[in-house]
Amino acid sequence: MSRKITLKSSDGELFEVDEAVALQSETMIEADNILTLPNVTSEILAKVIEYCKMHVESPEADDRAAADELNRWDLDFINLPDTTLLDLIRAAHHLKIKGLVDLACSKVADRIKGKTAEQIREYFNI
Amino acid sequence: MNGNWPSDMLTEILLKLPVKSIIRFKCVAKTWCHLFQNPTFISQHLSVSKKNHKRLVVYYWDGNNDNFVMRLFVDQALDFYHDLHRPSHFASIYRSLVFCVDNGLFCLLDAANSILALWNPATTEFKILPQCNQNIPSKISAIADTLGFGLVPLSNDYKVVYIRSYLDLEKDMEEPAHIAIYSMSSDSWRVFEDEEVEFFRDNHICGNFNNACVNGVYYWHTFKSIDDSGYYDHKVLALNLGTEVFRLIDLPFSKRGGHLIPLHDRIAIWDTDLLVDIEISNEVWVLDDDGRNWTKVLKIEIPVLQVQRMFGFWKNNKVLVESVTGQLLLYDLEKEEAKELGIQTKEDWYFLFVHTYEESLVAIGNE
Numbered sequence: 001m002s003r004k005i006t007l008k009s010s011d012g013e014l015f016e017v018d019e020a021v022a023l024q025s026e027t028m029i030e031a032d033n034i035l036t037l038p039n040v041t042s043e044i045l046a047k048v049i050e051y052c053k054m055h056v057e058s059p060e061a062d063d064r065a066a067a068d069e070l071n072r073w074d075l076d077f078i079n080l081p082d083t084t085l086l087d088l089i090r091a092a093h094h095l096k097i098k099g100l101v102d103l104a105c106s107k108v109a110d111r112i113k114g115k116t117a118e119q120i121r122e123y124f125n126i
Numbered sequence: 127m128n129g130n131w132p133s134d135m136l137t138e139i140l141l142k143l144p145v146k147s148i149i150r151f152k153c154v155a156k157t158w159c160h161l162f163q164n165p166t167f168i169s170q171h172l173s174v175s176k177k178n179h180k181r182l183v184v185y186y187w188d189g190n191n192d193n194f195v196m197r198l199f200v201d202q203a204l205d206f207y208h209d210l211h212r213p214s215h216f217a218s219i220y221r222s223l224v225f226c227v228d229n230g231l232f233c234l235l236d237a238a239n240s241i242l243a244l245w246n247p248a249t250t251e252f253k254i255l256p257q258c259n260q261n262i263p264s265k266i267s268a269i270a271d272t273l274g275f276g277l278v279p280l281s282n283d284y285k286v287v288y289i290r291s292y293l294d295l296e297k298d299m300e301e302p303a304h305i306a307i308y309s310m311s312s313d314s315w316r317v318f319e320d321e322e323v324e325f326f327r328d329n330h331i332c333g334n335f336n337n338a339c340v341n342g343v344y345y346w347h348t349f350k351s352i353d354d355s356g357y358y359d360h361k362v363l364a365l366n367l368g369t370e371v372f373r374l375i376d377l378p379f380s381k382r383g384g385h386l387i388p389l390h391d392r393i394a395i396w397d398t399d400l401l402v403d404i405e406i407s408n409e410v411w412v413l414d415d416d417g418r419n420w421t422k423v424l425k426i427e428i429p430v431l432q433v434q435r436m437f438g439f440w441k442n443n444k445v446l447v448e449s450v451t452g453q454l455l456l457y458d459l460e461k462e463e464a465k466e467l468g469i470q471t472k473e474d475w476y477f478l479f480v481h482t483y484e485e486s487l488v489a490i491g492n493e
Contacts, residue, residue: 064442064460093135101138106178109142117154124131126155 006034007049013042021052026096040091044084048091051077051100078107082123085111137161141174145248145485165282168487172230175484182440183210183227184454187477189470194220197469198247198483202441204456204467213252215241225479226275228339230486233275233286240271242286244310248485258288258306258315267293269300272331274346276339278368282488283311285367287344289331302327307370310491316370326363326374335435335479338386340393342367345386348374357381362395364417378411378420387438388482389423396426396436428457431464437480448478 003019005028022028025048028035037045054073059066080088085108092100112123120126140148140161148171152159161167182199199207211217215236222238232245242255274287286308294301306317329348336347344365349358360383362375377384377395385396387410394412408427411420426436426445437446443459454469471478 089135089139093132093138105138106142108139112139113143113147117151120151120154124136 004033005029005031007045008034008036009040009042009045010038011042013045015042015045015049017049017052020056021049024052024055024097024099028095037091037094039094041087044087044091047080047084047088048095048097048100051103052097055099074103078103080107082108082111133157137167141167141171142178144179145487148487149249162487163489168489169282172484172486172488175230175486179484180441181483181485182446183481183483184467184469185223185225185479186454186469186471189452189472194223194477199467204440204465210247213245213250214243215254216243216245221477224271224273224334225481226273226334226337226339227481227483228275228284229277230484230488231275231277231284231490233273233284235271235273235288237271240290242288242308244284244286244490246486246488246490249487249489251490253490255286255308256313256315258308258317267295269293270333272333272337272346274337274339274344274365274367276342276344276367279342281311281368283309284488285309285370287365287367291331303331307367313491318370318372322370323372326372329361329363329374331363335437335476336383336386338388338393338438339367340388341391343393345393347383347386349383358383360384362386362393373417375413375418378422379407382406385436387436389439394423395420398426398433398436426459428462430462431455431457435476435478438482446480452478454478454480 004016005019005022007015007017007028009015017028054070059070078085085104089101089104089108092104112120115123143151148162152162180202182204183196184199185194185196188195196210196212197207198210212234216223216234219236222236224235224237226233230246230248232247234243234245235241243253244255245252269291272289274289275284277284287305288308289303289305291303292301293299304317305323306315308315326348329350332347332349338345344367346363347360348363349360352359358381360377362377364373364375365371379397382397385398387394387396389410389412392412394410396410397407407425409422409425412423413420428447432450433447434450435448437448439445440456445457445459447455447457449455450473452471452473454467455464456467457464
């Protein structure tokens with residue numbers, strides 16, 4: 001019977017995840033049965049869990065079709081509004097989910113690469 | 127929009143930006159400007175570039191339009207490209223252009239005039255190297271100039287190896303090759319002493335299509351004739367760019383040369399040779415960590431076309447090959463399909479050079 005971990009978002013909602021799902025987050029797996037996340041809203045936490053559920057099993061090394069399909073899912077998944085993306089990066093960074101940090105940061109980089117310096121300052125509130 | 131940003135999170139995003147954007151964003155904030163010049167950032171950025179944005183550079187004689195083209199493919203499928211324009215003196219050097227690419231930098235050689243340069247196409251930085259004084263006698267006829275080039279791992283120093291073979295017209299003899307090495311960090315040349323290079327002096331060191339740099343070791347294909355048998359003794363000459371020590375490595379097969387190709391961060395050799403009448407295996411061998419023994423890893427057979435040369439692997443079980451009709455093709459080993467890349471050189475001219483490339487922020491240093 002695998003362990004289940006409960007996550008509590010900043011707005012008080014509870015999410016239960018299997019150990020296999022939680023394994024992708026160093027923070028989650030080190031926690032006791034309940035992990036409170038005062039900086040992550042339920043909206044964002046739901047997205048994080050969705051990603052982790054999809055990535056529980058990595059495709060076999062030579063299964064190109066499966067790898068391509070997961071890739072396509074990732075690209076579709078990460079196509080989120082800017083504010084959501086940035087919140088997602090913060091959450092994934094806090095939860096130490098490397099794959100999600102990389103995916104979300106690549107998406108942001110892609111979105112901002114064509115901006116002017118002034119637009120960048122606005123975007124990051126510098 | 128989003129309040130405070132831990133700097134390492136922001137760095138994660140910035141590491142994924144293309145070089146052009148990073149250059150433009152230098153003025154966003156002083157901290158950003160400093161970050162972009164930080165050697166650790168530059169090195170991490172290059173790693174991301176290598177992992178996610180590997181590109182292909184092809185230099186060839188375009189038989190259809192009668193000109194030389196240097197083309198940069200910017201996507202993995204090799205559908206999108208633009209042509210590169212070399213800076214300064216090198217803009218009008220074509221046939222005598224020899225070049226190497228490693229870790230974001232190009233080393234260019236104008237073999238006719240012995241002019242060498244370093245170039246970062248992403249940042250557009252360009253620098254002509256100081257002349258290498260090698261005590262070359264006045265009456266000579268150059269036979270061949272060969273290059274070696276690469277980044278010394280963990281050091282940020284790029285080195286250039288310049289091998290010049292020539293005929294001394296007065297003595298009417300081929301002189302032993304002059305070999306010198308340039309270090310970007312010290313901006314200076316060192317000529318190898320006889321003791322360092324004597325042991326391979328009687329080997330002919332091959333020019334630039336069949337060589338490769340892997341992890342700071344440069345590998346050349348070499349050969350010398352074995353008595354009167356008509357066969358050659360082929361070996362690999364390796365130079366550790368960090369220690370500057372040469373080594374000769376025996377091949378896992380004899381009497382033919384094969385193709386040197388990088389594979390998964392190691393050097394490999396493909397047993398193939400159109401010119402030889404002996405049985406070839408089409409197997410690919412990878413050099414072991416001991417630097418002496420080779421391990422067979424796979425077999426590459428391409429039944430659908432005749433391959434003149436193989437340049438190396440591309441993503442996902444694909445290889446880049448030149449057909450006997452002078453076309454550059456991306457061949458899928460699984461699907462056994464060849465994809466045309468719109469590159470057609472003149473048959474038999476061998477004027478086709480292929481290198482992988484990734485953008486880097488690395489500064490050449492111009493003072």
